[in-house]
Amino acid sequence: MKHNELQKWGWDEWFEQDITCGPSDSIARVAAVDREQFLLVDQTGIFRGRVAGSYRYRHHLAHELPCVGDWVYVEKSPGEEFGVVYSILPRKTSLRRKMAGNAIEYQMIAANVDVVFIVVSCHFDFNVNRQERYLVMVQDGGAEPCLLLTKSDLVEPAVLAEQKAAIRSAGITSPIVSLSNVTEEGLEELQTLLSPGRTYCFVGSSGVGKSTLVNRLIGHRKLDTGSVSGTGEGRHTTVRRELLRLAEGALVIDNPGMREFGIIGAENGIAQSYSDITALSSRCRYRDCRHTGEPCCAVVEAVAAGELSQEHLDNYLKLSEESSFHQMSRAEKRKKDRDFGKHVKSVKKNLRR
Ligand SMILES: Nc1nc2c(ncn2[C@@H]2O[C@H](COP(=O)(O)OP(=O)(O)OP(=O)(O)O)[C@@H](O)[C@H]2O)c(=O)[nH]1
Numbered sequence: 001m002k003h004n005e006l007q008k009w010g011w012d013e014w015f016e017q018d019i020t021c022g023p024s025d026s027i028a029r030v031a032a033v034d035r036e037q038f039l040l041v042d043q044t045g046i047f048r049g050r051v052a053g054s055y056r057y058r059h060h061l062a063h064e065l066p067c068v069g070d071w072v073y074v075e076k077s078p079g080e081e082f083g084v085v086y087s088i089l090p091r092k093t094s095l096r097r098k099m100a101g102n103a104i105e106y107q108m109i110a111a112n113v114d115v116v117f118i119v120v121s122c123h124f125d126f127n128v129n130r131q132e133r134y135l136v137m138v139q140d141g142g143a144e145p146c147l148l149l150t151k152s153d154l155v156e157p158a159v160l161a162e163q164k165a166a167i168r169s170a171g172i173t174s175p176i177v178s179l180s181n182v183t184e185e186g187l188e189e190l191q192t193l194l195s196p197g198r199t200y201c202f203v204g205s206s207g208v209g210k211s212t213l214v215n216r217l218i219g220h221r222k223l224d225t226g227s228v229s230g231t232g233e234g235r236h237t238t239v240r241r242e243l244l245r246l247a248e249g250a251l252v253i254d255n256p257g258m259r260e261f262g263i264i265g266a267e268n269g270i271a272q273s274y275s276d277i278t279a280l281s282s283r284c285r286y287r288d289c290r291h292t293g294e295p296c297c298a299v300v301e302a303v304a305a306g307e308l309s310q311e312h313l314d315n316y317l318k319l320s321e322e323s324s325f326h327q328m329s330r331a332e333k334r335k336k337d338r339d340f341g342k343h344v345k346s347v348k349k350n351l352r353r
């Protein structure tokens with residue numbers, strides 16, 4: 001692997017295979033974004049950056065701009081305060097939301113997250129439908145989901161066991177860890193899931209205990225540790241760093257977007273969370289059967305025979321309705337990904353004299 005020195009910030013073979021730059025190009029990871037300004041990290045440390053004007057000129061969609069977790073090509077002249085970002089490396093995974101009323105644009109919440117912890121409280125927040133929605137979004141972006149049931153100190157063990165059973169009977173197969181920030185039960189188990197050089201984040205509704213958990217993982221350091229102050233473009237700003245490195249080497253992305261992570265179109269994710277239904281549909285009479293009353297529908301028959309829960313099917317139908325709405329944008333995106341390599345080359349040729 002060529003960029004070993006970046007491994008501590010999450011670099012791996014996957015990024016290596018897409019590399020289109022020469023040995024003199026420098027690569028950094030985005031640690032935070034604040035409007036026009038970026039915090040970047042590489043083997044030399046943390047520094048500020050901004051996107052090259054020519055890149056902005058060519059990229060108008062929100063998700064085409066770098067977000068926290070992205071790997072970027074950057075040029076930094078000696079003695080310069082700012083690095084100039086002139087392109088983004090392909091994303092391994094995306095955590096993103098549809099923009100309201102916009103078919104082709106996404107709001108990126110984070111890029112290149114390996115594992116997303118879906119945090120739900122087993123006390124007030126427990127709701128399997130909502131968990132399924134989160135799962136679909138996470139899997140659609142390519143990351144691995146893991147469910148965290150927090151505040152286990154507030155319910156009886158029997159209730160907790162029932163909740164876990166409810167998750168499994170909804171067909172959810174992701175790992176589940178229950179934990180309490182009060183009794184510390186389950187925290188060790190969570191620690192064992194965190195590997196050095198892998199990137200993690202925590203999503204979930206307000207009040208489920210995400211901040212408490214993240215603060216604990218980073219060892220009670222204040223969350224703004226590592227921010228860099230300085231004067232840029234005539235403004236004096238402090239940017240809070242969102243990509244953090246734990247003592248054991250695991251990387252955690254923590255930003256306000258994790259709280260707003262709602263539902264978006266997600267065909268791939270649906271296929272994974274509802275693999276039982278997708279498997280059955282191959283036996284429906286019509287290839288494009290929507291399982292809403294068509295004749296000889298294997299899915300509806302399975303529900304009638306008690307082999308599939310009606311609730312699970314209802315959730316599936318609700319989600320696929322929402323996401324078929326966004327199909328066009330996914331096709332668009334796939335094409336974009338294919339063109340990306342060619343594109344990087346041409347952009348760079350134009351940029352460098
Ligand atoms: N009983 C109990 N309370 C907890 C636990 N974890 C967190 N809390 C409490 O729950 C409340 C919300 O916790 P936060 O960590 O702020 O939750 P959050 O998910 O970050 O919420 P937002 O910042 O609004 O997104 C706080 O009063 C915490 O002290 C737990 O394991 N058990």
Ligand SMILES: [Zn+2]
Pocket residue numbers: 281284289290291292294296297298299300
């Ligand atoms: Zn069918």
